[in-house]
Amino acid sequence: MSYDLHISESPAYAPFFGYMGAASAQVFTVLGAAYGTAKSAVGICAIGVMRPELIMKSVIPVIMAGIIGIYGLVVAIVLRGIVGDAGVRGTAMQPRLFVGTVLILIFSEVLALYGMIVSLILTMG
Structure with a gap:
């Protein structure tokens, strides 16, 4: 079984849709x-008037919203193909590698999120 694809076998507009998919992943997540x-800013302004001591805890939704934009950037980079030619070819030859690769990407990306959650738990106690 061969996975070789030649440029002549794909339509001329295929790269356009590939790059538009990567751009859409970035643009829509950032929006x-x-x-x-x-x-979140509206809520922070409201809580600043009612209970000013809770302003710093109100910043967490802003951080979470920013993480969504970062995930969009990661998806755009992955779709662009910077993950590596060896990983793609390895997945083509061994389809079971795909799940492990995706899990590695997910767990490495949320490491900062876990650190923030642990720090919030430690500061509340």
């Missing part, structure tokens, strides 16, 4: 992050 930040 969602901006919307989440704006909605």
